[in-house]
Structure formats: structure tokens, C-alpha cells
Amino acid sequence: MSETNTTKSKPVRGSRRTGLIWRFLKGSRGFFLLCMLCAVVSALADMVTPQIIRVAVDQVLGGASTETLSPAVRDIVAAAGGPGYLRTHLWIMAAGIMAVALVKAGSQYGFRVFNARGGETLVKTMRDTLYTHIERLPFQWHMQHHTGDIIQRCTSDIDTMKNFISEQLTNLIRILVLLGLSIAFMLGMNIPLTLIAMIPVPVIIGYSIRFHHQIWEGFQKCDENEGKLSAMVQENLTGVRVVRAFGRERYERDRFDGQNEYYTSLWVKMGYVMSRFWSTADILSGLQVMLVVVFGVVFCLRDQMTSGEYIAFLSYNGMMVWPIRMLGRMISEMSKAGVSVERIGQIMDAEEEKDDPEGLTPPLNQEICFEHVSFSYEGSASEMLHDVNLTIPAGSTLGILGGTGSGKSTMMYLLDRLYDLPASGGRITIGGVDIQRMRLSHLRSGIGIVLQEPFMFSRTLKENLMIASPGMTEEDLREASRTAHLEETIDSFSRGYETFVGERGVTLSGGQKQRAAIARMLTQKAPIMIFDDSLSAVDTETDAKIRKALEKKFGQATIILISHRMTTLSKADRVLVLDHGRVAQLGTPEELRSQPGLFREIDRIQSMTREEEVTA
Amino acid sequence: MEKKEEYRASLPFFGIPRLIPYMKKYRKTLILMIICGLCGTGVDLALPLLQRYALNHYITGRTMDTLPFYVVLYVAIILFGAVVNYISTRNAWTTEVSVNRDLRSAAFDHLQKLSFSYFNQNAVGYIHSRVMSDTGRVGSLVSWTLMDSVWHLSYLVGSIVVMLAINARLALMVVLILPLIVVLFSLFQRKLIRANREIRELNSKITGDFNEGITGAKTIKTLVIEEKMGRDFLSDTAGMKRKGIHVARLRGLFALTMNLASSLALAIVLWKGGYIAESEVGTFSMFMSYAQGMMEPVRWIVDAISDVITTQVNIERLTRLLGTVPDVKDTEEVIRLYGDSFDPKKENWEPIKGDIEFENVSFRYPDGDEYVLEHFSLKIPFGSNIAIVGETGAGKSTLVNLVCRFFEPTEGRVLIDGRDARERSQLWLHSALGYVLQTPHLFSGTIRENLLYGNPAATEEEIWKALKLVSADEVVRRMDKGLEADVGEGGDLLSTGEKQLISFARAILADPRILVLDEATASVDTLTEQKIQAAIETVIAGRTSLVIAHRLSTVRNADLILVVQDGKIVEQGTHAELLQARGYYYRLYTRQYEEEATSSVLA
Numbered sequence A: 001m002s003e004t005n006t007t008k009s010k011p012v013r014g015s016r017r018t019g020l021i022w023r024f025l026k027g028s029r030g031f032f033l034l035c036m037l038c039a040v041v042s043a044l045a046d047m048v049t050p051q052i053i054r055v056a057v058d059q060v061l062g063g064a065s066t067e068t069l070s071p072a073v074r075d076i077v078a079a080a081g082g083p084g085y086l087r088t089h090l091w092i093m094a095a096g097i098m099a100v101a102l103v104k105a106g107s108q109y110g111f112r113v114f115n116a117r118g119g120e121t122l123v124k125t126m127r128d129t130l131y132t133h134i135e136r137l138p139f140q141w142h143m144q145h146h147t148g149d150i151i152q153r154c155t156s157d158i159d160t161m162k163n164f165i166s167e168q169l170t171n172l173i174r175i176l177v178l179l180g181l182s183i184a185f186m187l188g189m190n191i192p193l194t195l196i197a198m199i200p201v202p203v204i205i206g207y208s209i210r211f212h213h214q215i216w217e218g219f220q221k222c223d224e225n226e227g228k229l230s231a232m233v234q235e236n237l238t239g240v241r242v243v244r245a246f247g248r249e250r251y252e253r254d255r256f257d258g259q260n261e262y263y264t265s266l267w268v269k270m271g272y273v274m275s276r277f278w279s280t281a282d283i284l285s286g287l288q289v290m291l292v293v294v295f296g297v298v299f300c301l302r303d304q305m306t307s308g309e310y311i312a313f314l315s316y317n318g319m320m321v322w323p324i325r326m327l328g329r330m331i332s333e334m335s336k337a338g339v340s341v342e343r344i345g346q347i348m349d350a351e352e353e354k355d356d357p358e359g360l361t362p363p364l365n366q367e368i369c370f371e372h373v374s375f376s377y378e379g380s381a382s383e384m385l386h387d388v389n390l391t392i393p394a395g396s397t398l399g400i401l402g403g404t405g406s407g408k409s410t411m412m413y414l415l416d417r418l419y420d421l422p423a424s425g426g427r428i429t430i431g432g433v434d435i436q437r438m439r440l441s442h443l444r445s446g447i448g449i450v451l452q453e454p455f456m457f458s459r460t461l462k463e464n465l466m467i468a469s470p471g472m473t474e475e476d477l478r479e480a481s482r483t484a485h486l487e488e489t490i491d492s493f494s495r496g497y498e499t500f501v502g503e504r505g506v507t508l509s510g511g512q513k514q515r516a517a518i519a520r521m522l523t524q525k526a527p528i529m530i531f532d533d534s535l536s537a538v539d540t541e542t543d544a545k546i547r548k549a550l551e552k553k554f555g556q557a558t559i560i561l562i563s564h565r566m567t568t569l570s571k572a573d574r575v576l577v578l579d580h581g582r583v584a585q586l587g588t589p590e591e592l593r594s595q596p597g598l599f600r601e602i603d604r605i606q607s608m609t610r611e612e613e614v615t616a
Numbered sequence B: 001m002e003k004k005e006e007y008r009a010s011l012p013f014f015g016i017p018r019l020i021p022y023m024k025k026y027r028k029t030l031i032l033m034i035i036c037g038l039c040g041t042g043v044d045l046a047l048p049l050l051q052r053y054a055l056n057h058y059i060t061g062r063t064m065d066t067l068p069f070y071v072v073l074y075v076a077i078i079l080f081g082a083v084v085n086y087i088s089t090r091n092a093w094t095t096e097v098s099v100n101r102d103l104r105s106a107a108f109d110h111l112q113k114l115s116f117s118y119f120n121q122n123a124v125g126y127i128h129s130r131v132m133s134d135t136g137r138v139g140s141l142v143s144w145t146l147m148d149s150v151w152h153l154s155y156l157v158g159s160i161v162v163m164l165a166i167n168a169r170l171a172l173m174v175v176l177i178l179p180l181i182v183v184l185f186s187l188f189q190r191k192l193i194r195a196n197r198e199i200r201e202l203n204s205k206i207t208g209d210f211n212e213g214i215t216g217a218k219t220i221k222t223l224v225i226e227e228k229m230g231r232d233f234l235s236d237t238a239g240m241k242r243k244g245i246h247v248a249r250l251r252g253l254f255a256l257t258m259n260l261a262s263s264l265a266l267a268i269v270l271w272k273g274g275y276i277a278e279s280e281v282g283t284f285s286m287f288m289s290y291a292q293g294m295m296e297p298v299r300w301i302v303d304a305i306s307d308v309i310t311t312q313v314n315i316e317r318l319t320r321l322l323g324t325v326p327d328v329k330d331t332e333e334v335i336r337l338y339g340d341s342f343d344p345k346k347e348n349w350e351p352i353k354g355d356i357e358f359e360n361v362s363f364r365y366p367d368g369d370e371y372v373l374e375h376f377s378l379k380i381p382f383g384s385n386i387a388i389v390g391e392t393g394a395g396k397s398t399l400v401n402l403v404c405r406f407f408e409p410t411e412g413r414v415l416i417d418g419r420d421a422r423e424r425s426q427l428w429l430h431s432a433l434g435y436v437l438q439t440p441h442l443f444s445g446t447i448r449e450n451l452l453y454g455n456p457a458a459t460e461e462e463i464w465k466a467l468k469l470v471s472a473d474e475v476v477r478r479m480d481k482g483l484e485a486d487v488g489e490g491g492d493l494l495s496t497g498e499k500q501l502i503s504f505a506r507a508i509l510a511d512p513r514i515l516v517l518d519e520a521t522a523s524v525d526t527l528t529e530q531k532i533q534a535a536i537e538t539v540i541a542g543r544t545s546l547v548i549a550h551r552l553s554t555v556r557n558a559d560l561i562l563v564v565q566d567g568k569i570v571e572q573g574t575h576a577e578l579l580q581a582r583g584y585y586y587r588l589y590t591r592q593y594e595e596e597a598t599s600s601v602l603a
Helices: A002-007 A014-024 A029-061 A071-079 A082-088 A090-136 A139-144 A147-189 A191-198 A200-238 A240-245 A249-301 A307-349 A408-415 A440-446 A461-465 A474-483 A487-492 A510-522 A540-553 A589-594 A598-610 B002-008 B012-024 B027-060 B067-113 B116-121 B124-166 B168-175 B177-215 B217-223 B226-279 B281-293 B295-323 B332-338 B397-403 B426-430 B447-454 B460-469 B473-478 B496-510 B526-540 B552-556 B575-581 B584-602
Strands: A368-375 A385-392 A397-402 A427-430 A447-450 A528-532 A558-562 A574-579 A582-587 B356-363 B373-380 B385-390 B411-416 B433-436 B514-518 B544-548 B560-565 B568-573
Touching: A014 A090, A014 A147, A014 A307, A029 A071, A029 A082, A029 A090, A029 A147, A029 A307, A029 B226, A029 B281, A071 A082, A082 A090, A090 A147, A090 A307, A090 B177, A090 B217, A090 B226, A139 B217, A147 A191, A147 A307, A147 B177, A191 A200, A191 A249, A191 A307, A200 A240, A200 A249, A200 A307, A200 B067, A200 B124, A240 A249, A240 B116, A240 B426, A240 B433, A249 A307, A249 B027, A249 B067, A307 B027, A307 B281, A368 A408, A385 A408, A385 A582, A397 A408, A397 A598, A408 A528, A408 A558, A440 A447, A440 B217, A447 A510, A447 B217, A461 A474, A461 A510, A474 A487, A474 A510, A474 A540, A510 A540, A574 A589, A574 A598, A582 A589, A582 A598, A589 A598, A598 B584, B012 B027, B012 B067, B012 B124, B012 B295, B027 B067, B027 B124, B027 B281, B067 B124, B067 B295, B124 B168, B124 B281, B124 B295, B168 B177, B168 B226, B168 B281, B177 B217, B177 B226, B177 B295, B217 B226, B226 B281, B226 B295, B281 B295, B356 B397, B373 B397, B373 B568, B385 B552, B385 B584, B397 B514, B397 B544, B433 B496, B447 B460, B447 B496, B460 B473, B460 B496, B473 B496, B496 B526, B514 B526, B526 B544, B526 B552, B552 B584, B560 B575, B560 B584, B568 B575, B568 B584, B575 B584
Parallel strands: A397 A558, A397 A574, A447 A528, A528 A558, B385 B544, B385 B560, B433 B514, B514 B544
Antiparallel strands: A368 A385, A368 A427, A574 A582, B356 B373, B356 B411, B560 B568
């Protein structure tokens, strides 16, 4: 579903995605460069040790002439005292090995740490960019996308991308450097033997790439079936009442066992395939080594190679074998990263809300006007609001009455610009200024909304209440909680304001959540306050107390109350009755009570119950 | 909760003895795996010897006399190595997935028997990961970790033995490095285990942040706290970055030590063993191979140990789940007569009439310390219709839980057809029970599969009859594939109203003597609402029914209404009696009336 929404923007060219990766790499490029540098140094150090051994075996211990050595090596040997001296002072050569080892260990350490710095910086940049971007995406976008899907993109796709760059790519480069250098050193010692050693290499790489491409499907099938199995457990657990009440434990067990068995058989099959691959690769690389061992012997006996060279050659060859086996897997896995880049790119393509600093910032304690406002949600054919005209005088209280889908919440969303009114849909003004021309953050901070289903963040109560106004004093905080009739609730918690709420803390009841949300909104001290059916879970008496307290403290604020309760609506200066997106009635509660319509009808029903006239 | 457990885990021998029953079944596979693994080590040990021979015999001896035989032997060894490696990896793999399967099965099986108190006290996600992820960790422990230990330990021992045999003095000097390395590695491992745990925690915090940032988007926008949320997020990711780099440093140091150690071994061989090269280059080269190759196994063994340490938490949790005794359990005697949940002895089951009686029942939830029922007595003759009303979270399901025997009374008895429910098996009772949930729960699969859930033997005719009775037939007809249409995970491909109608049909098909119904509060459109209302009336007719009621009509028609407040029954009587009393029920009722009437006018 989300695919269609995001991809339809524009056909995406590869270069744009590369640009995105480049952008994410900002701040980590240097680290990766250093990391590559370390890889080269480490590979070079790897090359030196076999040379030391070779000199030790041939010249120092074997007594061969230094003539065959390259001039540079010859100079070093001479500087160290010459073969004769070294022979009685072998520790110098051992120290040489340790010196090289230090360089190698140091550079490998550098490789890891720079790689980690680069990788972690990259992940941080990606996460931060995505998070801040998502926070700034219009509400519309949020409504069109599944939470689970976005989270997956923000977590596992980011991991895939990070692994691609900081593991696969850097290791690929490292392996290629090592491969190139060992081949170069082998060539330097004996060209024909190197060529012989190279014969099986394309076979091994080709076989490995082909294999990993083929096995991909098998792994996907396993993943799919793991998903099914996992869903079965999930459903069994969430539906435990149904299972027990229908006495279907046996059926559930058999069903689970069936899928469990099938899933396991898939893995067993994969095990056969993988084991076969590993063994085949073992044979291929074993034969390659044997080729070098045997032909090396032949070359040695023909005096085209010394035993020191033979040993060194085998070392270089050994360095090559493992990377070659890895290469196939790496290449086939790298192709998978492209999918993740694309999925992240789709989120980045969506356009953010603009908080234009040039926007107007007029005072908001003014008259609010809806002028010929019509609106329909994207993708929906029917109009949610139709030609709504309404003026709310500054400092007055407006009550709104309407059924589900009557458009009352939509009106509030439009006022807060959670959705933007299209040019053809009329306009909304505050103090005569079109809200479209205002700076978004100014408008929203000036309007306090308590949503129908309030959301609490997993933090302490105090942090939740102060989230919108971090600078407020303890006294302000208590004041707000008192007004929202929340103090008692807070006192009932053993940790008071420090109680941890939300997903990982105490679960608040519906009424407690609503009151907390009201308190939180009050801390905003906004000149316009909207209560979107936000006292529904609170009993009538508390509802009345909260409203009274509000009136006392925020008398000058413009208040909009969406409610079904007549007792609540009757206290409003004026009431708007919405019916399927149209203004059905508008007037003071007294006026509406005196004319036929929804208001009077509902008032009659509710006052009947109030006057205790209900009978069986 | 999980954090605490990670420290608590402390089973003897890392909990491994508890796994032995699960490994026994694969004894042969495991033994073969170990034997082949040892053979594989033999091959690995032989290769440097082959090179030694090549150097000593051919190169130093300047002859190619046995070369054809040598090649044949070399190829044979490679092939042998490939075959034994194939067998050992395949067996390790098979054992891993089989043990996983058995553990999952055992856990799932056990969950089918556990009581509701367990499900009330543990979150679904928590139980789920016991079944799906702990099992995996354990499986890989008994196969791969075991095999790696065999491989590397034998390689280590083997190479030391070969070196000792060839040159004991030099071998001892090389081996001296080992204890030092082991100590260093274990220090690193301990730090790594801790750091990795911290990283896991930070990671889940960041995922939580994303979740909050997305699900709370509307609130964040209206409060204009995008900046603040962003800043908080940035500080979390900064912490993560720091930790990540810290771990990389540790790992880097670890690798650095490894590198230096293997070079040190090499340097020692050259320094103290260089003289060997003068006579036997091959032996010298072999020593170099072994000395360098020795460090890798050491690292693996340390890794394996840390695997065992970290996995013991998983073993602990899993064995605790498997060891949890259900609160509600049939006695041996009952099982002997009536069978258990998996193998019922239906031939011994008495037919159920449907009379229920609470006889002086007191009840307290196993995890609570307050009695929610005290000396409660009530007779519910077959066919009566009981409504339970009260606010959300007031504890309306307690009575239902007792009738269904999801919980048992702390004191007193619940009688079914005049006999204590405990005298018959749970399945006996449940087979006569129908249950319709507030949030209808469908299983993934087709509509047919869901309908047959309560009565697998139902005929096509019965299915359609049930569907028509609750007007769910239209829902099915609208589907392209009719009864074979897929309902999606948890029934998500259907609307809430549709799911409800299907679940009513499911209950009717099961034709229970006792029906429990938890009415939905969720709002659906008027037409569906009317259908559901009619369906409820159809479903409860001719059965003993307990309804957790939200709808006025359901309440008004009930034979008896029980009013629950703060977990306790505060009022009971018929609708008229309770209204007369002008008590709590009266207030609840008027509020409900007001809401229903208002929304019906507005709709």
C-alpha cells in the first residue's frame, strides 16, 4: 500500500540514490578513507613476513648468496649485519618479525576502529536524518503509511545499508588489496607458478557467486516460513481464550507441529546444500594448494626456485585462498543492499512541512474565521466538509456537536494545519490573517489541542507534562495538574510525578490519560484551546469541575469544545451542529433549544435521563 | 523485567544438564558429527606434514621419486577431508534445526496446558520470544558450539602433540604463550559480553524512539515539539555511537592481541628453531604453520565459552517456561477417566446440560492479594441469560473466568450440572463452551477454517445455516473465493464488524450449551450494529449465557444482571429491580442510554 504512495512521486534514477548515500556519508568519509589506508598498510605488512622467512631460510640459514635478492632487500640484510652475523644472532630476525607484526596489528586495529567510527557515524547520520525528516513530514504522510513498515525501514534497512558500506564494501576493498598484493608478490617470485596457482581461482569465485545467487531463494523461503511459524505462535498466544474455550489445544498443537516440521525440513535441506557447497569449496581450494605444493617442488628441483621462496610462495598462496572463497558470497550479498537504499530513499523523497521563518506571526487571541471551507481527504471521493462558514469571536467558547464522520475533528485539523486547505477550499483566518501565510510553528504553539486518543510518551509523568514547555516551574506544573483534576491521581502513584508512563511504564486508564493530556496542553498557555471529545472518559462531575477551573484560569482564551454532553455544550457561548460536513445549526444553546433540530432532540434525550424519567 | 533476569541466571554447569534430554534423541548424529569432526582435524593437521615432506624429501633430497604416489595421497586426503567435513557440518546443521524444532514444540505444547494466570502475568511478546528465539540460541549451542569446540580443541591438542613429538623443546617454548593468551582473551570476552548487552538495550531504545516518533506524530505536531524530540533522539543515537565505537575498540584490541600472539609464536620458532632449517627446511616450515595456526583455535574456544555464558540466560528462561506448573490442572484420576487436552476419552464424557452454580465461592487472582469474590453463591439454571455490567477495567471477566475454569475458586466450588467442575476434565467443559470475544479473534487461514474451529465436523449445510442465522452469509458471498477466502493475519483482511459476524457464526456452529459473550464497545456503522444486535439474540437463545454487556437491549433482556465495580459484585437483580434501586446500575444505565440515544440521533 505504502509503495504506491511513495513511488508515484517520480521515477527514481540510480544517480539520485548514489547522491543520497553520498549525503549520508557526510562526516564519515574521512574515517572510511583512513580505514582503507590502514587496510593497505596491513596488507603490505602481511607481505613482508614471508620475505623475512624466505631470507632466513635461503640466505641466513641456507647459506645462499644474496645476489638473487632484490637490491632493497639486499641492503636491509647488509644493514642488519649480513647473513653470517644474522645466523648467530637470529633474534634480530625474530625482532624483525615482531616489528612487522606491530605494524600489522596496529594497522588492523586502525582498520577496525576507523571503520567503526565511520560506520557508527554513518548510522547516526542516517538515523538522525530519517528521524528528523519523519517528524517534519506532513501528517497526511503519516496517515498513509504503516508504522511497522516505516520502523522496519528505519531499523533493518539502515542496518543493511551500514553493513553494506562499513562491512561488505570495506572488506571487499581490503580483500582485493590483499589479493592484488599477494598475486603481485607471487608474480615477483615466480611467474609460471603464479599462473598455475591462478588457474582454479576463476572457477572457485564463479562457483561461489553462482551458488550464493541460487541459495538466496532458499533462504527467502525459510524466512517466509519462519514468519508463518512465528505468526502461528503469536495468534495462539493472543487467541488463547478462543483456543481454550473451544477446546482446540490438540488442533493447535498439530497445526503448529506441522508447520514446525515443514520449516525445519526446509532448513535441513538448506543444510545439505550448504554442506555440499562448503565441501566442494574445500576440495577446490585444497586442490589449488596442492597444485602449488606439487608444481613448486618441480620448480625447485629445476632450480627455478629456492626452498625459502617455496615457503614464502605457499604463505602468499595461503593468504589468497580464504579471500577468494569469501568473494563469491560478498558479491552476491552486496546486490541486496540496493533494495534497502531504495526503501530509505522513498522516505527521503517525501516532502517536509515548511516552517517558513518568513511566515507571519500575528497575535492569535483574535477572531477565528472559517470562510467557505470545503475539504476532502486525499484518495476519498466524498467531501468531509462542505462550505463551512463560521466566526468564533476572540475569548468565546464554541461547542461542536456532530456524529462520527461529521467532520468536527477535520475542522480542528485544518485549523491547526495538520492538513493544508487546498486553494479552492476556501480559507481560514485568525484576526483576519490567512493561516496559510502564518509561520507553522507559531500557529501550532498558539493552538492547544487535546486529542481524542491522547498519546503519552514513555517518560516520567513530569517529563510528559512539561514536554511542550521545558522552562516551566514546579508550581506551574502543579497548577496545570490541579486544573486538569489530575493531582489526586498523581498523588496516588507511589512515585508521584516521577512515575514512568507509556509503553514501558504504568498504563494510565482512559480518563487518566485524557486528564494528563489536558494538563500537558495547559502548560502551553495557548490563546486557542481545543478539546476534541477529550472528556468522554471522564465522569460528568469531573468534567464540570475541569471546565469550571478552566474558565477561571483561562477566561480570555478562545475555547472549542467537541462533545456529546449537553451539560458541556450548554455552557458554551455558541454551539455548532455539524451534519455530514455541513453546518446544520449554529447559535447560542438557548437559541438552538428553541428551534427544531438535532440539538433539541439530543437535549431532550439527555435531559430525560437527567430528570430520572427512565423506566424499564 | 528482562534486564533483571540476565543477572539472575545461574544454573549449575550453565544449565547444560537440563538440555541433555533434548540431545539424547540425536546421540547418534552427534557422535558421528564428533567423529567426523575429529577426522577433519586430522586432515587439517596432516596438511602441514605433507608440506614438510615435500620440502624435506623432494626439495632438500632433490628427488621426485615418490611424487605420483604423493599426489594421489594428497588428493585422497583432500577428498577424505571434504567428506568428513560434509558429514560433520551436515550433522551439526541437522541437529541444530532438529533440537530447535523439538524445543519449540515442547514449549508450544506446554503453553497449551498453562493456566490463564500465566498469560495474564506475561506479555505476549515475552512468551513469544521464549518459543521463537530462546530455542534457537539453545539449538545452536548444542550443535555448532559443540562442534567448534571439538574441532578447535582437537586441533590445538593435535598440533601440540605433533610439535612435541618432533621437537619437544621448541614446542614447549611455543606452548608457553598459550596460558597468557587465554587469560587476556577471557578478560576481553567478559568486557565484550557486558558491552554487547548494553548495545542491545540501546538499540531497542532507539527502535522505541522511532516507534514513538511515528505513532505519536499527531501529538508531536500539535505540541510543536519536533525539535525537542529530535534533540532527545540525537542524544540517544550519540550514546549508541559512543558505545559502538567502544565495542569496536575492544574488538580491535582483542584482534591486535591475537595478531601479536601468533607473530610472537612465529618469532620464537625462527629465533629458537631457526637452526632446524639448516638440516630440515620442511620441519621448520611445519613448525611455523602450527605455531601460527594455534592461535585461531584458542580464540574460538574463548568464543565458545562466552557463548555458553550468554546462552545460559536463554536456557534458564526456557526451562522456567517448561517447568511452570499450571494453576488449573486436572487430577490424575480425572485424566485417567476423561483423558487430557490432547487425547480426550470422549467415550467416557457425560453429556452437559448447562446448569451452573456458584457455591460459596471466594476468589482472589493468583497475582493479587485482595479477594474479588467473597462467599458468592448463585444458581444459573440451564437456559438463563446473565448480563454482567460495569465500567471498563472493573473486573467483569472474573465470573466468566471461573465458569470457563480458566481460574479455579480459592474457596468454595463452581458446580456444572450439580457436580464440582474439578471432577471432570477441562476439555470436557470447554467442548461444551462457546466464546465470543470483544475483539473477535480470527486465525489466519480461510473463512471456512475459522468457522470449523469450534466444530471440525460441520457440514456445508450447517455452515451456511449458521452464517445465515447471524447474517454473515452476505460477508462470505461478497468475497471472491467465498468460504475459501483468506482472512489475513488475525483476520485483518476483514472489517471489525465482519470479523464479529464470522465469530458469531463460529460460535453457533460449535453449538455450545454454555455461551460466553464479551460484547464489543467499538463503534461500527448502524447497519452492522443492527445485524450484530440481531446476531447476539440468535446466538444466546436456548443456551446458558453469560454476557459481558455494553448494549442496553442485551442488558434489558437478561434474566439477571450482575453489576461489578472495582472488581466486586455490588448489585444484582433484574433490570427493573435495579432501576428501582436507583444505585450504581442506575447511573451506569442512564449514561449508556444517553450515549446510545445521542449517537443514534447523530448518525
